[in-house]
Amino acid sequence: MKVIITKSQYQKIIYDLLDTLYGPKISFTQDDDIIEILSDDDEEIFRVYTNEGRSIGCKQDLLVLSRTMEDIESYIPPVVLRKKLFSKTILSYVNKKTGLNIDCIDFSYRANDNEERYRFNVKKNKKTYSQ
Secondary structure, three states: OOEEEEEEEEHHHHHHHHHHHOOOOEEEOOOOEEEEEEOOOHHHHEEEEEEEEEEOOOOOOOEEEHHHHHHHHHHOOHHOOOOHHHHHHHHHHHHHHOOOOOOOEEEEEEEEOEEEEEEEOOOEEEEOOOO
16 A cells, blocks of 8 residues: 655654654754754754865755664655655754754665765755765
């Protein structure tokens, strides 16, 4: 049986999962080139590159840390992680919670016992590549 989920339902599922895993009040600290996104327990869950380390065409590039992806993958099937909707939802969540204007995302996920990397620019609505 095939289950169809709307975009708003999917977004609510991801938002609720992240709130459950990391708390509803995430915060951030900022250096010259890096912004660290912190959970309620002050554990770093995301890192934003604002200068060096960004993908081409990105102003602020969100890196989903490997332990954060492991937490997410323990609840969500990997096939769902390759979708643009996942990237847009994670960025929307972080932007909403922090007030930042992050435009790109970069994360690794498991696919067929291999680690794959996915980079996406939300504003241009396409995959991005490293500098």
